[in-house]
Amino acid sequence: MPNRNDKKERERNDGVLVVGLGRFGSSLAGTLTRLGQDVLAVERDPDLVAQYSGQFPLVEADATNPTALEQLGAKDFPVAVVGVGTSLEASVLVTGNLVDLETPQIWAKAVSVEHGRILTRIGAHHVTFPEADAGNRVAHLVSGKLLDYIEVEDGFTIVKMRPPKELQGFTLAQTKIRERYGVTVMGVKPPGEDFVYAVPDTRIMANDLLVVSGHAELLERFAARP
Structure with missing residues (x-):
């Protein structure tokens, strides 16, 4: 059982309260926890509590009950994540x-646009x-053009991604990627080497990996080039 009186330690470590231990919350x-954050997970399903017991600090409680949250010391956490998604009412x-506890940062999982709109309004x-x-x-990865995709x-x-053929063998300055395509090459990884920050003199080769940033539509067009 985590120490409920260790308020100062949680504040120093930017503690995070995680409510709901479905796939999202448990992950x-x-x-x-692996990143060294002070975490307290709250779950009302005893089977899930038993499943994750010992992996990170957790308690069995019904977070829809404000008194239960207060007793857990929820107000001492600067960040809380609501991972409840299957029940709109509970979320x-x-x-x-x-x-109501004036938690400084509340992150909430939504399963639909309407759900998200309600969470924002409250x-x-x-x-x-x-x-x-x-x-x-996954849709972008399945297309075969991209090796990883993160929308910020x-x-x-x-x-x-891999470089289009028209860029191979040329430096970034020569390709004028930003001017022609509206995207920016941030880093380049030659085979067997570490990623390096891209500079105008960086030469792009066929087997390189590129880290590229920009608007999603522009990146899709750029990645679609042969």
Whole structure:
């Protein structure tokens, strides 16, 4: 059982409260723990509590009950993540309780645009759509042109890809990629070597990997070139 009185330690480590141990919440809590973050997970399903016991600090409680959250010391956490997605009512209640506790940062999982809109209106600071984001990413990878795809915000995206043939053997200055395609090569990885920051004199070869940033539509057009 985690120490509920260790408020100062949580604040120093930027503790994170994770509510809901579905696939999203459990993955998040596990990753944060490996990164050295102080985590407390809250789950009302005893089977899930038993499943993840010992992997990270967790308690069995109903976070839709504001009294339960207060007793857990939820107000001491600067960041809370609501991973409840299967029940719209539970998601809204938990988020509303955290808003009432004046949690500085509330991240909430949404399963639809309407769900996300409600969470935003009641006070969630960040709304994430993990299923939609994953589907979007996989769709780009399945196309075969991209090796990795991360949409940051408002269409700005970073991808990992092989260079189109027309760029191979030329330096970035010679290719004028930004001028011609509206995207920026941030890094280049030759075979067997580490990624290096791209500069105008960086020469692009056929087997290189490129890290390229820009608007999603421009990157898609750029990656579609033979």
